[in-house]
Amino acid sequence: MLTQRQRLVALAAAVTFALGACGQATDDTTPGGTPSASPSDDATTSSPSEEDTMKPSPIEPDNPDAGALPTGPVPESVTSRPEVVAAVEDYAKRRDVAVEDVTIAGFAEVTWSDGSIGCPEPGMMYTQALVPGLQLVLEVDGELASYHAADGQPFFYCASPIAPAEGGNPAN
Template sequence: MTISRRQAAAPLLALMLALGMGACGSDTDTGGDAPTTSEDAAPTSDAAPSTGDETEPTAAPTTEEPSVTPQPTDPADPSGGTALPTGPVSDEVIASEPVQAAISDLAERESVAADAVTVAGHQAVTWSDGSLGCPKPGMMYTQALVPGHLLVLEVDGAQFSYHSGDRGNRAGEFTYCADPHLPNNLGTGSATM
C-alpha cells in the first residue's frame, strides 16, 4: 500500500497548525477576548446541540505517520539485518542516472565490475525525517516527512541499501546506507523515477 503525499503530509500539517494556534495567545494576554474553551465553543453545523444526556463522542481514527523501526544489526550483514524489499525493476529505472551512479558506487566499494551488481528492488517511500532512513549517531535531522526512494542492489547474494530524497540540493541522488532504518509503510513493486 502506498500513500499519497497529501495523505502523508496531513498529520504533519495538522500538528503544525495546532502548534501555531497555541502560540497565538495565552491566558496572560492583556488584550483581546478571553480564551475559548471546548465548553464555550458553539456546535458545528454537522453536530447536534448537546442536551447533556449524551456521552462524549470519540475522535475519528487518524492516519498514523510513517515511522522508522530500528532493527538489530549484524556487522557481517551489509543490509543491517533488515529485510530489504525486492522485486522486479523496470529497465527505465535501472538505466536512470541516479541508479547507474549507485551501481558504480557499490562496484567500487565491493571491488567488482559494475555488471556484477544487480538491481534487486526499487520503491518510492516516505522517510520519517531528514536522515532518509540512515541516521548517524549524534546527528540531528529535520523532523519532517521526506518523499524519496529506496534502492536495493545485490552482489553475490548480499544486499545493499541505497536511499534518496526528492528534495534538497542532492535530490534524487542515492547514498549507501550500512544500517538502514526502513519506513513501516513499504509498498510492493517498483516505482518510476
C-alpha cells in the same frame, strides 16, 4: 519596554542559538548529509575512518530497524536512470567488482520518517518531517546493500538502514 533594535538583537541571538543547536554543516559530509571522518577528529572518538565507511557491510535480515527491503523485479525505466546507474557504479567500486556483477535487487518510492533519509548517524539531529524519497537495493554475491535518496537527490550508500515510514509507495 524593549526598543525595536533590542527586539531584533534578541531575535537574532535566538535564531543563532537555535541554528547552532541543530549542528554545524561542513564540507565533510556525504551526499546524504551525514558527517564523514576527518583527519582532525580526536583519536579517542569512535568515528569510523573514511576507509571503514567505504567498505560495505551486509544488511542483516534479522535487523528489525531495517524493515523488509523492497526486492523484486525492477523496470528498465528505473534501471536506466542516471542516479541508479551512478549507485550501481558506486557499489561496484565499494565491493571491488565489475559493474556487471552488481544486480539491482529492488526499488521503491518511499516516505522517509525524517531528514536522516532512513540512515541516521549517532549524535546527529535531523528535521522531524516526512521526506518523500527512494530506496534502491543492490546485490553482489548474495549480499544486499541499501541506497537511499530524497526526491530529486542522488542515491547514497546506507550501511545501517532503517525502514521508511509506514505507507510508503512500493514502485515494484
